[in-house]
Amino acid sequence: MHLTMLLSILAMAGLWRYMGVSAPTGNWQERWQHALAVLLLPPLLLMGSSIAILKMGPHGWMVWGWEGWLSYWLAIAFLGFMAFCLVKMAISGYQTSQQLRSYRQIELYGRSVKLLDVNIPYIAQIGFWQPDLLISQGLIDTLDSEHLQAVLAHEQAHYYYRDTFWFFWLAWLRQITIWLPNSQVIWDDLLALRELRADRWAAQTTDSLLLAESLLLVVQYTTAFADSYAAAFNHVDSPDRLTQRIEALIKPAELLKPPSWWQWSWLLLPLLPLLIVPLHK
Secondary structure (H helix, E strand, O other), X not given: OHHHHHHHHHHHHHHHHHHOOOOOOOOHHHHHHHHHHHHHHHHHHHHHHHHHHHHHOOOOOOOOOXXXXXXXXXXXXXXXXXXXXXXXXXXXHHHHHXXXXXXXXXXXXXXXXXXXXXXXXXXXXXXXXXOEEEEXXXXXXXXXXXXXXXXXXXXXXXXXXXXHHHHHHHHHHHHHOOOOOOHHHHHHHHHHHHHXXXXXXXXXXXXXXXXXXXXXXXXXXXXXXXXXXXXXXXXXXXXXXXXXXXXHXXXXXXXXXXXXXXXXXXXXXXXXXXXXXXXXX
């Protein structure tokens, strides 16, 4: 039954988000895997089931005659909503990139950066695969050379992990399931883990205490750009998140093993609805 399958997947997605808000108490890598799974599985399951229903069509063995067409149009509506959100975000990102082109470009410690002529301390990677580094005059005036280079190392981590590119797609999947429970909580946790990862990477090449001191100096200022297109050093949404980042920078970093293939095996679950397509008649 197409409608039964769609409603079952919807209930599963809502339950997954509702129960997944309780993150495991482990290192940031374990929390990262957990947050990704909780964020990605619901939209991917819904997308997989919608594609499967669209592929199978409105005809088949149904209890009610209208059931096939109802599930068919619901699948089309959801896929259309996904396309609309993607186009809207892409246009907004393009406009942001065009806005950056109007800013003056300067050289800062051998790096090419865009200068934002405001007194508020701010720095962020903004864009997609090849983001621009935007820095404000206020940050240059606030931090000395050592602290400023520590912050630049943090932003280099965002470039290394291509955070602006990957978080654009994560933000899209989050947007199409924003109506599911705990979506904002899980998204905020994932953003915080992104900053913890960048702090950890930067601490390999710079003094972590300098990074912690810089964070305390600039964290009170908020970003003017959307999270979908910016990876900002001073992104902290609560005092608890700030405490986590400071503690992670002060204590010695634990040795982490790269994730094994089975830790990503949950990505195969969204393919399950597609497996029944060849069996449909």
